[in-house]
Amino acid sequence: MTTFTWILTATLFGGIVSVVGAWLIAARASxxxxxxxxSYAVGALLGAxxxxxxxxxxxxxxxxxxxxxxxxxxxxxxxxxxxxxxWRHCHLEACEAHxxxxxxxxxxxxxxTAHHHDHGRSGTMIxxxxxxxxxxxGVLIAAxxxxxxxxxxxxxVAIIAHEVPQEVGDxxxxxxxxxxxxxxFMLNLLSSAAMxxxxxxxxxxxxxxxxxxxxxxxxxxxxxxxxAVADLxxxxxxxxxxxxxxxxxxxxxxxxxxxxxxxEVAHGH
Numbered sequence: 001m002t003t004f005t006w007i008l009t010a011t012l013f014g015g016i017v018s019v020v021g022a023w024l025i026a027a028r029a030s031x032x033x034x035x036x037x038x039s040y041a042v043g044a045l046l047g048a049x050x051x052x053x054x055x056x057x058x059x060x061x062x063x064x065x066x067x068x069x070x071x072x073x074x075x076x077x078x079x080x081x082x083x084x085x086x087w088r089h090c091h092l093e094a095c096e097a098h099x100x101x102x103x104x105x106x107x108x109x110x111x112x113t114a115h116h117h118d119h120g121r122s123g124t125m126i127x128x129x130x131x132x133x134x135x136x137x138g139v140l141i142a143a144x145x146x147x148x149x150x151x152x153x154x155x156x157v158a159i160i161a162h163e164v165p166q167e168v169g170d171x172x173x174x175x176x177x178x179x180x181x182x183x184x185f186m187l188n189l190l191s192s193a194a195m196x197x198x199x200x201x202x203x204x205x206x207x208x209x210x211x212x213x214x215x216x217x218x219x220x221x222x223x224x225x226x227x228a229v230a231d232l233x234x235x236x237x238x239x240x241x242x243x244x245x246x247x248x249x250x251x252x253x254x255x256x257x258x259x260x261x262x263x264e265v266a267h268g269h
Contacts, residue, residue, distance in 0.1 A: 140155065
């Protein structure tokens, strides 16, 4: 397949799989499955960062210090962006018990009864934020494929792995905001189309700005590292029991192994 076809397929497939998977879990399965998905997502993200993205970024770089600085700046950028999102949320919701990073599903969201609806405010915020997030994911997937097909495949797999638990939380927040299950599903699916748009636009833009590819790979590295370490792992510490810890470690290892296996297959080994 051509690079463009890979990008189109990965972003389209990624958007559909994450939304449909999240809908099936949120609508029919127990909430206990969400931490399982989060543990696996942590492994997939860390595996993609340390097995594929970081080595590739450094191998392509003419200036290792500049590449490392890009990753560091990316971590700071995502910290600031998250602060802005939390600040905005606190102004709208008076900082009620809503943790957007424990699978993006807070206890207050799990009971979407009529008197708990917030007239769509949280749902609208989530849709705007998720659409932008999906657009950026599409750009990062395109940059990875333009650098190397195998790197693009691994990046897409890691992004899909962490999108599913995120979409589960988004789906529950939409229900909390008063949307029906069908309408929430359609809105999430529409939001996921931004991943395709981001991927396609980035493909054409980066054709004439190839020097930005490695910078975007650095930002993709920072994004995945920040999501795994700052967003997802703290939520896992809420279950300190030994059996939960063993399960989490096993699933993180499984996520890392998946990325390694995908990389090996993509390399043709």
